[in-house]
Amino acid sequence: MAHQVESERLVSVFAYPMPYEWSIGLYGSKFFQEIKQNRRFVGIRCNGCGKVYVPPRRVCGPCFQELAELVALSDTGVITAFSVVNYPFIDPNTGARRPIPYTYGYIKLDGADNIFSHIINETDLSKIKVGMKVRAIFKDTAEMQGNIQDIKYFDIVA
Ligand SMILES: [Zn+2]
Numbered sequence: 001m002a003h004q005v006e007s008e009r010l011v012s013v014f015a016y017p018m019p020y021e022w023s024i025g026l027y028g029s030k031f032f033q034e035i036k037q038n039r040r041f042v043g044i045r046c047n048g049c050g051k052v053y054v055p056p057r058r059v060c061g062p063c064f065q066e067l068a069e070l071v072a073l074s075d076t077g078v079i080t081a082f083s084v085v086n087y088p089f090i091d092p093n094t095g096a097r098r099p100i101p102y103t104y105g106y107i108k109l110d111g112a113d114n115i116f117s118h119i120i121n122e123t124d125l126s127k128i129k130v131g132m133k134v135r136a137i138f139k140d141t142a143e144m145q146g147n148i149q150d151i152k153y154f155d156i157v158a
Contacts, residue, residue, distance in 0.1 A: 027056035032146040039138050041073040043112050051113040075136040077109035084123050093149055107134055119153040133158040
């Protein structure tokens with residue numbers, strides 16, 4: 001940290017490069033590999049209570065069973081909640097300001113029991129409602145990088 005005097009203002013300058021790697025784990029890796037290689041979602045089923053989670057996780061919260069049964073899921077689901085966002089912010093995934101407005105939604109993928117969150121490709125409040133069917137739109141295969149942005153958004157299909 002360095003202090004600089006600009007006119008009458010005292011300014012503290014921070015320049016901390018903080019590169020890091022964060023493991024997404026075995027099942028997180030399988031989730032993104034399945035999207036990248038097969039353009040589909042994979043979840044995991046609990047043999048105790050039967051719930052299917054997406055993305056897959058290691059342990060079922062309600063019954064504490066260790067999970068191991070991966071299941072293919074549809075690329076479609078239903079909107080359970082959404083918000084049209086009208087304030088700008090810096091997207092931590094890209095480092096760039098996300099254009100506004102955009103719609104962030106909670107989606108229950110067909111075949112899953114929990115909620116998946118992502119962008120919904122509609123910002124007109126008269127054209128979007130809870131309960132509408134949506135389909136994931138993936139990036140072109142050559143553009144995929146094995147992260148959540150391999151899913152461009154969800155399109156309303158009904
Ligand atoms: Zn369970």
